[in-house]
Amino acid sequence: MSHSFGKTPDGPTAQLFTLQNDRGFRAEISDYGGTIVRLFAPDRRGRLADVVLGFDSLEEYVARSPYFGCIVGRVGNRIAGGKFPLDGREHTLACNNSPGGLPCSLHGGLHGFDKLLWAATPLTLPAGSALRLDYRSADGEEGYPGNLDVTVTYTVTADDALRIEYTATTDRATPVNLTNHSYFNLAGAGSGSALDHIVTLHARTYTPVNAGLIPLGHVAPVEGTPLDFTTPHAIAKRIGSAHEQLRLAGGYDHNFVINRRGPGLAHAATVEDPVSGRWLEIHTTEPGVQFYTGNFLDGSFAGKDGHVYQRRDGFCLETQHFPDSPNQPEFPSVILRPGAPLRSTTIFQFGHS
Numbered sequence: 001m002s003h004s005f006g007k008t009p010d011g012p013t014a015q016l017f018t019l020q021n022d023r024g025f026r027a028e029i030s031d032y033g034g035t036i037v038r039l040f041a042p043d044r045r046g047r048l049a050d051v052v053l054g055f056d057s058l059e060e061y062v063a064r065s066p067y068f069g070c071i072v073g074r075v076g077n078r079i080a081g082g083k084f085p086l087d088g089r090e091h092t093l094a095c096n097n098s099p100g101g102l103p104c105s106l107h108g109g110l111h112g113f114d115k116l117l118w119a120a121t122p123l124t125l126p127a128g129s130a131l132r133l134d135y136r137s138a139d140g141e142e143g144y145p146g147n148l149d150v151t152v153t154y155t156v157t158a159d160d161a162l163r164i165e166y167t168a169t170t171d172r173a174t175p176v177n178l179t180n181h182s183y184f185n186l187a188g189a190g191s192g193s194a195l196d197h198i199v200t201l202h203a204r205t206y207t208p209v210n211a212g213l214i215p216l217g218h219v220a221p222v223e224g225t226p227l228d229f230t231t232p233h234a235i236a237k238r239i240g241s242a243h244e245q246l247r248l249a250g251g252y253d254h255n256f257v258i259n260r261r262g263p264g265l266a267h268a269a270t271v272e273d274p275v276s277g278r279w280l281e282i283h284t285t286e287p288g289v290q291f292y293t294g295n296f297l298d299g300s301f302a303g304k305d306g307h308v309y310q311r312r313d314g315f316c317l318e319t320q321h322f323p324d325s326p327n328q329p330e331f332p333s334v335i336l337r338p339g340a341p342l343r344s345t346t347i348f349q350f351g352h353s
Contacts, residue, residue, distance in 0.1 A: 006058030033070035044277030049188035070114035072107035084326035102212025109142035146172030183314030186273035190307025195236035201229035203256035
């Protein structure tokens, strides 16, 4: 099921697609940016609430969205200075972000995958109701080499999960790091601060950053720091600590290295809302997850239903390869080459207690 979501700046009309299971769990996803506009999950009493931040209209996503719910890429997260070397040549990208006064390319650049109209195909799969999104990123787009063909498939499953599968192929070596940038609040979008949410991150290490929020190139243990979420605790408990990494980021905005025993899906994170009883488990094939606590939300705009989003009213858990990987030889590579397709899966599993 779909309906018009408004006209894009280039003229074509964007659509909003509804994926739903028999229990009422549902996702509303636009072909503009592959954006999860609404995501309804039940609480312990069976009451549904929309648990992702966003806007009511396409025009607002175009005008001011801080990447609410969208697919970001070609390379999600930051690339220092908007430059990277590849096969003996330096490539230059547009710098569209400058935390700490240090410029970088963020989430694919000025016109990344979040600002594109994808080709959408509704599907019925054995796993559930699905939407396939396809896009060809042309050689040179935003400064990236190679023609890149990307497919993202969203599936709502019978057991209240949203499954996201990414595939990509290229005709020339190019960096690729795809993720979804949803802001969650399990009490419901617009319900206020998410600081009371209880978070567990299955990560013993993380990648420390500089003032520009660019990784320093090594991993460090979380033990003994306020970045230790290996045991569950509320976001609020240590976010105000006088730790240099929290000071630099204005809160949590860090890549955590997921504990792994091998390839395949790994349990990255669990988040619980103690009031509604809703919980979210994230499993992924990716090596990292960026935990971001909405530090740059500032109350300057209203979202869905007129709710004004203040600082830390939502959080992100972006499954990914590590930030600035094209410039960090010690990190897992994000270079995709012809004949070796990218395949990545992340599952957002919802439940209640």
